[in-house]
Amino acid sequence: MTKAIKPEASFLDPAKDSQSVKVNGCLLTFNHLSKVYWPEDRITKRDMFNYYDQVAEYMVPYLKDRPMSLNRFPNGIYGPSFYQKNVKDKVPGCMATMPHTNDKGEEKEYLVATNKASLLWMASLGCIEINPWFSRVQSAGNPDFCVIDLDPDKQHFDQVVSAAQEIKKVLDAIGVTAYPKTSGSTGMHIYIPLGAKYTYDQSQMFAKIIVSLVHKQIPEYTSMERMVRKRGGKMYLDFLQNRPDATIAGVYSLRPKPGATVSMPLSWDEVKPGLTMRDFTIHNAIQRLKETGDLFRGVLGKGIDLEKTTEKAQSIFQ
DNA sequence: GGGACGA
DNA sequence: TCGTCCCAACGCAGA
């Protein structure tokens, strides 16, 4: 008798349009599973939940203990979307939250991710994209990493690659290891580990120093101007995102873009002309992860020494 | 997406 | 038990 080769069972039943599942002891309900979220690609909510179920083991370490911004697309990538930060009175008891009082003195509750259930609950609200803070609740004012965010205007992705390589040159010169990923949209993100040793202000100052040096090298096609109209169509070297309460799409996040692209970590030797955001999607991300493993592991490791590094930058670049 | 409301 | 309505961010750079 031959054993039938059974395909690995997916997280959700392909035949059901609604399903409740207990995850980390938390009962989650998934509705409208056949609703198409990416119409060109015929990708459904069910596909999205199955992706986050499978990617969770790689992704959760980058979500754990982090306050979250929810960017919700309850009707797919072309439907209206909105941000949600306050989850007061809307969150199941099994989810963790953090009290937050804003400038106006209003008391809010931010979701704090803890495990796979947190990830799947966000997804169930229509969060195609997953947006974690750069810091954890235990050290809310101290980011684990500094991010240099490359935001092209109309440039070809090869131009983004060139700018990323320029950033690597500067960081190499001062002995800093950095970790690149595609944003999954039009740009790239470069992470520098900080080990929660510095403030957001210090992190932002460091990003500004790096970006200034890079801009000096390639002023023809990059800009540090915050005002879009003052950029003159050049690629924005965004260092201002290093502040509390600000987020970007996290590593392994899907994006609400045609192709169901994923924000994917890269090795620096992949940062070469010809690379595109379309290289990494809901279809091939899990397979790639099985091959490459988690290329972002170093991001949560021991951080750099900002004082020494800044000094070195000053001595080398005057 | 989901909760509150009234028909 | 429906259909409809309504709600769901934020801080700050820089002008």
Add this chain to the structure above:
DNA sequence: TCTGCG
């Protein structure tokens, strides 16, 4: 003070 920005 207000708007643009991501």
